[in-house]
Amino acid sequence: MEGKDGREGQGFGEPFFSFWQAQPAHPTNKVLILFVEVCVKTLVKLGRAYPWEKPKQCPKCQSVRLWGHGYVEAYFDEAASQSVLLKRYRCPECGVVLRLRPKGYWQRIQARIETVRQNLLDRIEKGRWPPNSNPPRQRHWLRALKRQVRMRLGMSYAERLAEGFSELLSLGVCAVSRAV
Numbered sequence: 020m021e022g023k024d025g026r027e028g029q030g031f032g033e034p035f036f037s038f039w040q041a042q043p044a045h046p047t048n049k050v051l052i053l054f055v056e057v058c059v060k061t062l063v064k065l066g067r068a069y070p071w072e073k074p075k076q077c078p079k080c081q082s083v084r085l086w087g088h089g090y091v092e093a094y095f096d097e098a099a100s101q102s103v104l105l106k107r108y109r110c111p112e113c114g115v116v117l118r119l120r121p122k123g124y125w126q127r128i129q130a131r132i133e134t135v136r137q138n139l140l141d142r143i144e145k146g147r148w149p150p151n152s153n154p155p156r157q158r159h160w161l162r163a164l165k166r167q168v169r170m171r172l173g174m175s176y177a178e179r180l181a182e183g184f185s186e187l188l189s190l191g192v193c194a195v196s197r198a199v
């Protein structure tokens with residue numbers, strides 16, 4: 020189950036994400052998230068029939084054998100209130116579980132990264148949230164961003180939140196995560 024943060028947005032350039040990222044919430048479970056090109060709306064439409072592309076090898080041990088390992092349900096703004104099924108694979112050699120997730124999203128955040136960024140930039144630069152937005156959720160993002168910036172980048176970034184957001188993004192850190 021995913022978090023309840025986020026709104027739909029537009030596409031996002033993708034120089035920021037490496038192919039996979041460790042899942043910080045379960046460091047001992049050997050779960051890796053693989054960010055892949057996948058259209059959320061098509062996922063809704065096709066469900067289990069979606070033709071997931073199997074990773075070429077295990078990112079951990081390089082084994083080329085990977086087995087299907089079922090699906091997990093996830094929610095995205097783009098899919099409204101419908102859940103989508105995200106494919107998992109398991110490496111029989113090292114036991115790692117790979118969870119595929121659409122590029123352009125952070126874990127547990129239902130909004131696209133670009134949407135989160137745009138909302139926060141509006142608030143930081145213009146002093147107000149964009150129209151038709153969801154201020155409670157966005158206030159949460161802003162609080163979380165301030166905390167992440169302070170904890171991970173230091174006080175010198177306290178007045179440079181937009182820069183801090185980009186910096187965290189390039190580090191592969193969810194800039195609006197509650198967990199530090």
Ligand SMILES: [Zn+2]
Nearest residue numbers: 077080110113
């Ligand atoms: Zn492996």
